[in-house]
Amino acid sequence: xxxxxxxxxxxxxxxxxxxxxxxxxxxxxxQIRDAIGFEEGHAAEGGHxxxxxxxxxxxxxxxVVVSRGVQETLGLSVALTLFGVAIGGIFxxxxxxxxxxxxxxxxxxxxxLVAGGGFVVVGLAPFLKYPANPPAVGEEDxxxxxxxxxxxxxAISVVxxxxxxxxxxxxxxxxxxxxAVVTGGAVFAVLVGVxxxxxxxxxxxxxxxxxxxxxxxxxxxLGTQAVVWTVLGLVFGALAARVLDRESVRSNELPAMTNT
Amino acid sequence: xxxxxAPVAPSRPVPARLPLREIVPWAVFAAVLGLVILYFVGAEQxxxxxxxxxxxxxxxxxxxxxxxSPCH
Numbered sequence: 001x002x003x004x005x006x007x008x009x010x011x012x013x014x015x016x017x018x019x020x021x022x023x024x025x026x027x028x029x030x031q032i033r034d035a036i037g038f039e040e041g042h043a044a045e046g047g048h049x050x051x052x053x054x055x056x057x058x059x060x061x062x063x064v065v066v067s068r069g070v071q072e073t074l075g076l077s078v079a080l081t082l083f084g085v086a087i088g089g090i091f092x093x094x095x096x097x098x099x100x101x102x103x104x105x106x107x108x109x110x111x112x113l114v115a116g117g118g119f120v121v122v123g124l125a126p127f128l129k130y131p132a133n134p135p136a137v138g139e140e141d142x143x144x145x146x147x148x149x150x151x152x153x154x155a156i157s158v159v160x161x162x163x164x165x166x167x168x169x170x171x172x173x174x175x176x177x178x179x180a181v182v183t184g185g186a187v188f189a190v191l192v193g194v195x196x197x198x199x200x201x202x203x204x205x206x207x208x209x210x211x212x213x214x215x216x217x218x219x220x221x222l223g224t225q226a227v228v229w230t231v232l233g234l235v236f237g238a239l240a241a242r243v244l245d246r247e248s249v250r251s252n253e254l255p256a257m258t259n260t
Numbered sequence: 261x262x263x264x265x266a267p268v269a270p271s272r273p274v275p276a277r278l279p280l281r282e283i284v285p286w287a288v289f290a291a292v293l294g295l296v297i298l299y300f301v302g303a304e305q306x307x308x309x310x311x312x313x314x315x316x317x318x319x320x321x322x323x324x325x326x327x328x329s330p331c332h
Contacts, residue, residue: 001278001282002278002282002283002286003286006286006290024322024323024326028322028325028326029322032322032325032326065313065314065315065318066315066318066319066321070319071318071319071321071322072322074319075318075319075320075321075322075323076322076323076326078319078320078323079301079319079320079322079323079324079327080323080326080327082297082300082301083297083298083301083302083323083327085297086293086294086295086297086298086301087294087298089290089293089294090287090290090291090294092290093283093286093287093290093291094287096278096283096286096287097278097280097283097287099275099276099277099278100274100275100276100277100278101277104274104275105275106275107275110275123328126328127328130328130330131328132325132326132327132328132329133325133330133331134325135325135331135332138330138331138332140332143306143307143330143331143332144307144308146307146330147303147306147307147308147329147330148307150328150329150330217325220326221325221326221327221328224326224327225327225328244275244276245275
């Protein structure tokens with residue numbers, strides 16, 4: 001059963017990555033192009049350390065390692081589909097833990113809820129503190145610190161979600177399902193909010209970087225992740241329902257199995 | 261109600277619970293493998309570099325920006 005779910009998770013993730021590639025191509029790539037245009041404009045003026053090369057995106061070497069044409073097609077689709085498959089596999093096992101433990105919810109609503117939760121916990125919550133940056137935004141020397149802070153924010157968000165879920169589960173018997181879920185959500189919001197205040201703010205946007213490009217890029221980034229999670233949750237739910245709902249009927253007929 | 265051992269069987273089937281001890285080994289394996297893949301998509305040759313050069317970084321460049329990883 002777990003094997004069947006893992007396979008379906010990776011397939012659904014692949015589907016999510018493919019749809020996200022289409023989304024990113026139409027919505028995200030124009031912003032990346034604009035940002036690289038800004039970067040190259042600065043390099044041409046000689047006022048910027050990054051020496052961007054026409055057609056390629058290189059910082060300090062005059063050599064194009066991967067052309068823009070490859071980056072925005074093959075590179076983009078490989079990155080997003082690998083992301084989708086990896087997230088899909090992990091998602092399937094988290095789903096396996098939740099299925100049958102969220103009241104009477106069946107496979108499809110469980111998958112939708114876990115996917116929505118996954119987007120909020122590892123996508124939206126870290127994004128609100130450390131949003132995605134287009135090319136030309138971000139200083140090369142601070143990439144180590146920024147990566148560590150970003151990963152720390154994801155880790156804190158995951159821990160906050162686990163604490164919130166445990167709190168909700170303990171309170172469910174006393175407060176009822178709805179109030180327990182609301183309380184769990186509040187616990188998550190407070191923990192993540194404290195982390196927002198405690199962690200340092202990063203702002204390395206060049207003063208003359210076009211605000212509209214930054215805004216559109218960040219929306220496109222959030223949208224790309226939302227597309228991955230939405231397609232993953234819906235496709236996985238449909239695929240998993242075929243195996244699990246059948247299994248549920250069968251285990252319902254065998255009372256000894258219902259408590260496993 | 262063909263099953264006398266389950267007199268209060270609901271009209272809707274109860275979703276099956278998968279035993280956690282069966283999930284955990286798969287979950288650990290998938291998490292490790294998944295995180296390695298996410299590392300190569302999101303971080304290799306950025307803050308940390310296992311292989312020299314910038315080939316992986318540049319190949320994943322656009323996806324990396326759009327997925328929100330800190331990049332150069």
